[in-house]
Amino acid sequence: MKRIHPIDVILHKRDGLTLTDQEIRAFIRAIVDRTPKKQLVTDSQIAAFLMAVFLRGLSPRELATLTEAMRFSGEVAYTEALNTFTIDKHSTGGVGDKTSLLIAPILAAAGLAHPTPEGVPGIVVPMISGRSLGHTGGTLDKLETIPGFNTQLSFAEMRDVLKQCAASLIGQTPHIVPADRILYALRDHTGTVESAYLITASIMSKKLAEGLNALVLDVKVGSGAFMPTYEKSKLLADLMVETGEASGTRTVALLTSMDEPLGRFSGNWVEVWECVDIMRGTRHPMSRDLIELTNILSGWMLHLAGRACTPEEGAKLSDQILHSGEAYKAWLKIVAAQGGDTTIFADPAAHHIPTATRTLTAPRSGFLTSMDCKQVGWAVQRLGAGRANPGDLVSAHAGIESHAKLGDRIEEGQPLFTLFAEDEALLDEPEKMLRDTLRIRSKPAPRPPLIHEVITANEPKPAIR
Amino acid sequence: MKRIHPIDVILHKRDGLTLTDQEIRAFIRAIVDRTPKKQLVTDSQIAAFLMAVFLRGLSPRELATLTEAMRFSGEVAYTEALNTFTIDKHSTGGVGDKTSLLIAPILAAAGLAHPTPEGVPGIVVPMISGRSLGHTGGTLDKLETIPGFNTQLSFAEMRDVLKQCAASLIGQTPHIVPADRILYALRDHTGTVESAYLITASIMSKKLAEGLNALVLDVKVGSGAFMPTYEKSKLLADLMVETGEASGTRTVALLTSMDEPLGRFSGNWVEVWECVDIMRGTRHPMSRDLIELTNILSGWMLHLAGRACTPEEGAKLSDQILHSGEAYKAWLKIVAAQGGDTTIFADPAAHHIPTATRTLTAPRSGFLTSMDCKQVGWAVQRLGAGRANPGDLVSAHAGIESHAKLGDRIEEGQPLFTLFAEDEALLDEPEKMLRDTLRIRSKPAPRPPLIHEVITANEPKPAIR
Numbered sequence: 001m002k003r004i005h006p007i008d009v010i011l012h013k014r015d016g017l018t019l020t021d022q023e024i025r026a027f028i029r030a031i032v033d034r035t036p037k038k039q040l041v042t043d044s045q046i047a048a049f050l051m052a053v054f055l056r057g058l059s060p061r062e063l064a065t066l067t068e069a070m071r072f073s074g075e076v077a078y079t080e081a082l083n084t085f086t087i088d089k090h091s092t093g094g095v096g097d098k099t100s101l102l103i104a105p106i107l108a109a110a111g112l113a114h115p116t117p118e119g120v121p122g123i124v125v126p127m128i129s130g131r132s133l134g135h136t137g138g139t140l141d142k143l144e145t146i147p148g149f150n151t152q153l154s155f156a157e158m159r160d161v162l163k164q165c166a167a168s169l170i171g172q173t174p175h176i177v178p179a180d181r182i183l184y185a186l187r188d189h190t191g192t193v194e195s196a197y198l199i200t201a202s203i204m205s206k207k208l209a210e211g212l213n214a215l216v217l218d219v220k221v222g223s224g225a226f227m228p229t230y231e232k233s234k235l236l237a238d239l240m241v242e243t244g245e246a247s248g249t250r251t252v253a254l255l256t257s258m259d260e261p262l263g264r265f266s267g268n269w270v271e272v273w274e275c276v277d278i279m280r281g282t283r284h285p286m287s288r289d290l291i292e293l294t295n296i297l298s299g300w301m302l303h304l305a306g307r308a309c310t311p312e313e314g315a316k317l318s319d320q321i322l323h324s325g326e327a328y329k330a331w332l333k334i335v336a337a338q339g340g341d342t343t344i345f346a347d348p349a350a351h352h353i354p355t356a357t358r359t360l361t362a363p364r365s366g367f368l369t370s371m372d373c374k375q376v377g378w379a380v381q382r383l384g385a386g387r388a389n390p391g392d393l394v395s396a397h398a399g400i401e402s403h404a405k406l407g408d409r410i411e412e413g414q415p416l417f418t419l420f421a422e423d424e425a426l427l428d429e430p431e432k433m434l435r436d437t438l439r440i441r442s443k444p445a446p447r448p449p450l451i452h453e454v455i456t457a458n459e460p461k462p463a464i465r
Numbered sequence: 466m467k468r469i470h471p472i473d474v475i476l477h478k479r480d481g482l483t484l485t486d487q488e489i490r491a492f493i494r495a496i497v498d499r500t501p502k503k504q505l506v507t508d509s510q511i512a513a514f515l516m517a518v519f520l521r522g523l524s525p526r527e528l529a530t531l532t533e534a535m536r537f538s539g540e541v542a543y544t545e546a547l548n549t550f551t552i553d554k555h556s557t558g559g560v561g562d563k564t565s566l567l568i569a570p571i572l573a574a575a576g577l578a579h580p581t582p583e584g585v586p587g588i589v590v591p592m593i594s595g596r597s598l599g600h601t602g603g604t605l606d607k608l609e610t611i612p613g614f615n616t617q618l619s620f621a622e623m624r625d626v627l628k629q630c631a632a633s634l635i636g637q638t639p640h641i642v643p644a645d646r647i648l649y650a651l652r653d654h655t656g657t658v659e660s661a662y663l664i665t666a667s668i669m670s671k672k673l674a675e676g677l678n679a680l681v682l683d684v685k686v687g688s689g690a691f692m693p694t695y696e697k698s699k700l701l702a703d704l705m706v707e708t709g710e711a712s713g714t715r716t717v718a719l720l721t722s723m724d725e726p727l728g729r730f731s732g733n734w735v736e737v738w739e740c741v742d743i744m745r746g747t748r749h750p751m752s753r754d755l756i757e758l759t760n761i762l763s764g765w766m767l768h769l770a771g772r773a774c775t776p777e778e779g780a781k782l783s784d785q786i787l788h789s790g791e792a793y794k795a796w797l798k799i800v801a802a803q804g805g806d807t808t809i810f811a812d813p814a815a816h817h818i819p820t821a822t823r824t825l826t827a828p829r830s831g832f833l834t835s836m837d838c839k840q841v842g843w844a845v846q847r848l849g850a851g852r853a854n855p856g857d858l859v860s861a862h863a864g865i866e867s868h869a870k871l872g873d874r875i876e877e878g879q880p881l882f883t884l885f886a887e888d889e890a891l892l893d894e895p896e897k898m899l900r901d902t903l904r905i906r907s908k909p910a911p912r913p914p915l916i917h918e919v920i921t922a923n924e925p926k927p928a929i930r
Contacts, residue, residue: 007654007655007656010655010656011656014516014519014520014656014657042508042654043507043508043509043512044508044509044511044512044651044654044655045512045654045655045656046509047508047509047510047512047513047516047655048512048513048515048516048655048656048657050513051479051512051513051516051517051520052516052520052656054479055479055516055517055520055521056520186509189472189507189509189510190472190475190509190510190512190513191472191475191476191479191510191513191517192479192513
């Protein structure tokens with residue numbers, strides 16, 4: 001067969017032709033196999049390809065093939081060896097979004113309750129998470145506030161944890177989807193980040209490398225979402241579902257609100273604290289939205305895993321698992337298996353030791369009608385909880401506590417946010433950012449719904465009558 | 466003012482916004498000013514920009530600004546110092562296209578005949594030419610078959626030759642339009658060569674760096690043209706005329722046929738020989754199309770320079786200058802001024818010494834109705850006269866002689882082409898290429914017209930009646 005040259009792949013995409021599977025695989029292979037001495041493909045060629053994809057888009061098959069080629073560009077989890085139902089959840093990122101810390105134990109509890117004939121949990125969750133960047137938080141940063149907790153497991157170590165605990169919470173390694181690392185670094189400085197096609201290939205290649213039977217996607221919409229409009233979030237959800245299903249992974253996406261921080265706390269240790277409280281039976285009113293979203297997402301996962309006839313029944317089961325303390329037991333097991341010190345959970349509030357605290361109060365009475373949730377996320381970052389650039393250090397104790405939710409009736413002088421930082425000087429700018437973004441109006445405005453839409457691969461077709 | 470970052474220029478072009486003059490200038494400046502240590506803009510960013518321009522195009526103003534920014538990215542000829550009418554011709558490249566070797570002397574003769582009050586020729590032609598590449602020939606390769614002829618003059622040396630001879634035939638230097646060298650090298654391997662916008666900026670920036678009052682463009686159409694369709698050649702002509710006029714250079718483009726080799730010979734020394742023959746009064750029947758095209762192009766130039774009331778009168782004047790021997794006198798002057806040995810022109814045929822010759826004869830009688838002129842160009846290249854890659858060596862003596870033109874009545878066994886090479890082994894493949902591309906049919910087909918269309922900046926508008 002004729003050897004495929006990267007330049008031909010660029011030309012075909014540039015001219016709007018559909019790339020063949022062979023062309024896409026050869027291009028990704030060249031990216032991964034090149035060495036400084038043997039430049040099978042140059043950075044400039046990859047950049048030209050990325051811009052052509054940005055402007056031309058990809059057909060469903062091209063996108064599925066690109067995702068598969070990236071998925072298999074490095075190490076894959078090989079969870080098939082466990083011979084059980086493998087499922088995960090992925091969120092496009094938000095503020096105070098800590099559902100992973102609850103969902104992994106809930107599904108693990110369900111998996112541990114019904115082992116396979118071989119003695120493996122009936123459901124496993126091989127969750128690979130990311131770090132905070134920009135206005136969004138990162139699950140790994142939260143987990144690493146637990147002393148001893150090791151997120152840097154190999155896939156072999158992860159499989160051992162899964163066998164024992166049914167869930168594992170780990171980080172990306174350089175061996176997982178190396179093609180994405182190379183592409184992402186180039187996209188970042190060539191203006192090709194915000195392509196729904198390239199985002200889909202990036203996210204889905206990493207998720208599918210876990211070897212999943214099913215995947216539930218939490219695609220954020222609203223002022224704190226990564227995608228700028230509802231339509232673009234929906235396109236991203238559609239593409240991810242289509243791509244997941246094409247690879248044989250049952251995939252469902254929920255478009256959910258990110259118009260205000262989710263739950264009570266946004267930060268690192270404070271988010272672990274909030275989850276531990278919930279799993280131990282405390283239901284703080286500010287955590288209500290977090291618990292609801294967690295149960296809906298877990299409900300879909302339990303449904304896809306065959307533990308509930310409908311997602312709604314799944315959500316009820318999820319809530320039971322949370323309430324009964326089973327999720328907390330699974331959580332302690334996972335943390336211990338990954339080297340974490342579980343004694344810290346005995347009194348989580350005692351371990352929240354910011355050196356500087358300030359409370360932002362309402363300047364007038366009325367209704368809290370809106371905020372720019374992205375600005376709130378940036379305020380949390382500036383307090384020290386997040387990072388502006390990859391590699392920056394984050395504070396365990398920085399963050400915010402929400403005292404009111406959108407739609408709430410507010411009295412003048414009532415606390416709206418408490419800010420935490422490790423240095424008094426870090427409070428001023430975030431306080432101003434938060435103050436500027438809050439809108440208190442005399443008339444109430446409707447709260448945005450928590451779930452906007454559920455996206456599955458096959459939309460119902462109109463019947464012929 | 467806010468500093469302009471290359472990434473923003475990429476994003477704006479990607480998103481279909483119109484780039485400001487400042488943005489375009491800053492981007493080109495960053496390309497030229499960067500050093501290995503200070504990567505103001507990376508190759509990947511330039512590649513992404515080029516692909517975005519390829520797919521989005523450029524507005525007339527963006528194109529004019531880009532061309533100007535590139536033009537002034539290095540040394541410019543500063544022919545304004547001569548205080549005379551400066552004019553040039555540019556061809557998009559063809560097979561056997563040697564009009565430059567005739568047009569420069571014709572215009573020089575006209576310029577020398579009417580000096581300015583300061584004693585400078587009334588017209589000067591600061592012609593910067595290129596080398597053979599792929600299926601097209603290069604003026605520099607032809608000139609360098611003249612012993613001693615130096616094409617590597619500085620702009621200062623060129624101005625001295627212009628003062629004395631009214632024309633100068635030189636090559637590109639690294640100091641002229643350095644931005645184009647960088648962009649072109651990247652375009653070549655990122656699939657962004659065939660953009661009419663980028664081609665226009667590349668050609669026009671180099672031509673306008675000569676400091677021209679007027680420019681006549683010979684844009685080839687047909688099977689031997691660089692652009693694949695008539696429409697694309699016309700788009701290129703339109704863009705080049707628009708861009709030339711925007712910079713204050715009177716610009717006209719002629720769409721001319723490149724369906725068969727122009728004139729009698731295609732190669733290097735053989736083309737010089739053909740021109741010397743013409744300038745010394747020999748009118749070989751196979752040179753008829755070459756002489757006609759030369760006179761039409763020179764006619765436009767003489768018209769634009771104010772020496773003829775119409776292009777048609779200009780063409781008549783050009784033919785007189787050719788006939789009278791004035792062009793030949795100017796030619797000898799130019800060659801001598803650039804160090805060339807003019808004694809070689811006394812018997813040019815004697816200096817044509819290929820070691821291998823073969824004649825291709827007609828396999829049947831009929832009419833020569835078509836050939837793939839690009840294939841003919843590649844055959845000339847394979848004989849040794851051209852180069853597949855920049856930097857390859859070319860043979861002075863390789864080439865072909867045409868014995869028939871499209872539309873001619875052919876008798877079986879009559880010679881069609883004579884092939885010249887410096888090695889017998891080099892004849893076989895080109896002979897087959899030529900044989901395969903020639904079509905002899907029983908019925909005649911009309912010859913394509915030599916000139917298809919003349920493009921000026923302002924198309925006539927319908928009158929209001």
